[in-house]
Amino acid sequence: MESELKSLTSNSTLQLDSVGRDGSNKDQRPLLKSDSSVSATSVTVSSETLQDLEKKFPAYVRRDAYGTMGRGELPLSEKLLLALALVTLVPIRFVAGFLILVLYYLICRFCTLFSAPNREEDDQEDYAHMVGWRRATIVRSGRFLSRAMLFVMGFYWIDETYRIPRSNDKDADENECKGLSEESERPGAIISNHVSYLDILYHMSSSFPSFVAKRSVGKLPLVGLISKCLGCVYVQRESKSSDFKGVSGVVTERVRTAHQNKLAPLMMLFPEGTTTNGDYLLPFKTGAFLSKAPVLPVILRYPYKRFSPAWDSISGVRHVILLLCQFVNHIEVTRLPIYDPSEQEKEDPKLYANNVRKLMASEGNLTLSDIGLPEKRIYHAALNGNSLPSVLRQKDD
Template sequence: MCQVDPKHLPFARNDRYGDMGIKPQPLAEKCRLAVLTVTILPLKVIGAASCIIGFYLVCRLSEVLPASMKMPVTALLGKFFSRLCLFFIGFASIKRVKVGHAAWDRSKGDGPAAGIVSNHCSHTDILIHMARSFPSFVARGGTESIPLIGFISQKMQCLYVEREAKGANAKGISAAVKERMQHAASGEGPAERPMLLFPEGTTSNGTHLLPFKTGAFLAGAPVQPVILKYGEGSVSPAWESISAPQHLFLLLANVCHSVTVYELPVYVPSKEEQQDPALYARNVRQHMLRYSDLKPSDAVLADKRAYHAKLKGEPAKDTKKRE
């Protein structure tokens, strides 16, 4: 039996379509997909596209509102359109559960958070958070130029960064995140719009929790840990080891999906954690592992890329330089 590298386990697809979404299917499944492709899929595409266009128009029209009303109206309607878009994608029901609150030490505080830290599995993660709290988030560079989506992200006051940013560019985005969170923690910023951060730095298949980067913890401000757990079904909403077009097709060609959102108590850092972002990051990660069935993994983006290269039969790249 082939030995599986433990660092590849968080990136393997665990649905019926397998890695890369090309696992051979029986005739019955091919027929089912064919029927759904010409019936349900077009309706889903039209519905989701309508939500994006509708919210884009809301963002444009909000420009005429008084400054004090722009963000509250945009956020309220943003939550509505995000939830409606999720409905059309197939998330008819989203279960939300508060965990750990009964055993939480209230002496640590339980006030508003300056940021949301969440595990990262899919492109639908952002929509799920938008439907709940409509946060700002760090988007990939170039997002601001995408038709419709770009203007929406600007209205959400997103920060943009290149994935491979190094040196001054990486420090610049970290400083911007830190400043935004400190501003929110001071009470001067809008409490209903914290930063949404995915400290793992990449997506996994939802079974493991990867090491946390320190960017979300540099401000030493309270954070709201959230764990997303997608339900098992014909197709996994987790975006792993599969091309974006193939994943989007399978997601829309299957009728329904499920997700449970586990909300942990706001984590208020100690003085030691405020002075040591790496310690703060490790402790929040352990806190999230404690209240979930996720498995710890030390795999990083380089390991995911190595796994993808293996699946494609490409030469393995040097992953000694950890990311």
């Protein structure tokens, strides 16, 4: 960690300036400036430094018309379009989206009346065990309303491509088709690259799986009950206790159950552990592959001309507003064949994860990257002008 930061410093990617108490040496770039009142040693990002950071952390760099952190300088025509969308399109979409959320919450509340939640280890609680009309109502309405939410956000159509296994016959090299029939073998989990929170809405509309979510999500108004109906597995990311081992065991058991029982919801896992700009694929964590069950790889891309729906180095509020301002958004989905691990891969989860990752990178034309969440925190800290000790603490976490 410290050697990484020293390397950044030696390459002028993190410039440390001494700031006096009177604040006379303040950064004149308000969008990327540091807070001199917090620490006497702060991070200053110049244009040259920004270029070096982008070379170091390319998986988190925004390259759309709105620039770094979505705060780039815009032409007058773009500002006028944003102003028009803010007073017309955004209010309509916001109200419609909120009504969809409330409607689905009410459906979930009705279907869970007089039904006790399933409780597992580590305070896991969900309603995914329900069967009959209650479960059918939750799933069908959830898929429909998730797609409706995407429509409200400007995703009027979704381009889905299904890949089928290559035939041994060299003459039969056709490997793409629309409307592929259901695979004979059921996977235990869906494995997807992670580009945006929008990924969750797509997968809900497509297969309504269970997700891994922060523990705090289960306590949120409206969303908390919905996440329990999805059967989410809750994890405390910052915890260094045995919580992770417990959650890993729950996930592994869920994946095995989904593989063996068609009535059980599939697990939806993002093994990268964080979002990227959509052009790269980070190293996979092995938790999704410990069960030794087959997985279904899915690749998501968000083509854009002005605003990128990727949630990489931009705040959540700014991202939502700019997304709602864009009249049309696009999703491209590539579904690969179910990946059945070999005996060697079953005994080596790391090999299993790496092979699936390489396949997804090849089929999705994605670039493999060796960086991860700690590097993303460093990049964001530098862009936000956080002090160096703060960066070090985030890296340690």
